[in-house]
Amino acid sequence: MKNKREFKEGEKVTFLSCGDAQRLPATVMSVSRDNDGERVFYELSGDMVSSRTTGKSILESEYCCDQGTNYTGRQLRDVDGKLWMCLSDWAGNHKDYVHACRDGNEVAAIGISEIYRFGQ
Numbered sequence: 001m002k003n004k005r006e007f008k009e010g011e012k013v014t015f016l017s018c019g020d021a022q023r024l025p026a027t028v029m030s031v032s033r034d035n036d037g038e039r040v041f042y043e044l045s046g047d048m049v050s051s052r053t054t055g056k057s058i059l060e061s062e063y064c065c066d067q068g069t070n071y072t073g074r075q076l077r078d079v080d081g082k083l084w085m086c087l088s089d090w091a092g093n094h095k096d097y098v099h100a101c102r103d104g105n106e107v108a109a110i111g112i113s114e115i116y117r118f119g120q
Contacts, residue, residue: 001081001116003040003054005031006061013042014059015049018112019094021068023059024049056112063117067095075119076100078110086118 007013007028015026026046033040042058044051055061071086076098078084084100087107091097097111 001077001079002038003063005040006055006063007031007042007058013044013061015044015046015051015053016057016059016064016066016068018057018096019067021066021095026051056115065112065115065118067112071098071118076110077116077119078114079116081116084108084110 009028009030011028013026013028015024016022017024024046026044026049028042029045030043031040032043039054041052041054044053051057055063056065058064059066067090070089072089074086076084076086082102084102086098086100088099091099091109097109099107100110101107
């Protein structure tokens, strides 16, 4: 699924660090797409931030996956476009996956990198 470009160079955003989900102020330094053109990457810089990331790690992004938020009971769409229902809070050493079900019977552990976005 193709992500849309959400931020421009020079914009102020909030970076979510992986695992502990610290909220750190940052500035978008550059915007680019990966080789297949599907994902948008943002180079961020700030007092305690130096990262190249997708919107999954930017609080203001519609693609944000905040490991500090419990998404239990909410729907999520995976990168293949399939719709799932989140069954658990974040798990793993770095809070990097959730358990989810699809069609009421298929249960899977879905990693943060496999999540396209959570429903509202």
